[in-house]
Amino acid sequence: MIVAQRKSIPELIEILRGHKKVLVLGCGTCVTVCLAGGQREVGIIASALRMASKLDGQMLEVEELTIERQCDNVFIETAAEAIERNDAVLSLGCGAGVQAIAERYGKKPVYAGLNTTFLGILEERGIWTEKCSACGECVLHDYGGICPITQCAKRLLNGPCGGSREDRCEVRPDRPCAWQLIYQRLKDIGQLDRLKKIQTPKNWGPNLDGGPRIIVREDHRI
């Protein structure tokens, strides 16, 4: 899922300065699961904004709404009336959600209330970790399901850097060395021979370097 964190309240107040009526729009999908932009967080942030704006002498009027998904037209439509009756939208969706709303309401200012951070999983209660960099050309099959692009701080594809201490990463001592994990995993599943293959430099063409990516599926178009 997409993992995000809320912006600070003073930052949000600054972003919304000049507006009188604002819709805080939550998203019921990824950011709800990562406890950053769901219905509860909408309530907390709306409360905080109301109080902060009072102290700031702004008396901001804040409406709250959470839709199922901000990156899907069907659900965005359900927010149409609320968006129309407010001066601006503070979206608590991920970056995709914010842009989806902004594109569909051309004359309405739409702001991001969250910092979209990474694609990850819930490691344990209250801890999320990054798992995928969406590089566009998955190499997980060669590394026992552990991503060297995301997990290795140096993104090495042909073995460890040599700087790790015990099983700790040289760059992030609080994290395990990705190559230690990869070796152990391949050993466990009897595929250590995969490491004998020398990987050629990765093709970063499908990555963001080539501009925004688009997928067209003719079989699903109408």
Next chain:
Amino acid sequence: MSSEVFEPKILAFCCHYCAYASADLAGSMRIQYPPNVRIIRTPCTGRLEVEYFMKAFEQGADGVLVAGCLEGGCHFIEGNLCAKRRVNATREILSEIGLEKERLRMVNVSAAMARPLADIIIDMVETVRKLGPSPIATNAASITENPL
């Protein structure tokens, strides 16, 4: 009138298994504590969420006291520890808003600690009295319509 002493409105979320019983005991023992607190009984402080505290301040509370069991003594094992983390998170949000975080406090008492609870309440009332009325309450129209 400016000569009047400010009487803060403090909301106290009290756990059924300790602080609420303790407040009850204080009554039985004729121990007095300021009438500034409005006690809300909760099944466990672990039931409390950040939004409860936010709503209390938004609706005009000058202070919020969360009273749970002694650490290690929660009836639901670790509800009071959850509450502690949520109170701390809310205190950070209050600081961001520009409201004094001292207006929200969590304390731990047992059902037998009537006197300490009364002292805690007295101290909380004095702390909030020194901080003055909540600027949110001053501006909140709803506080006169819906007094706590």
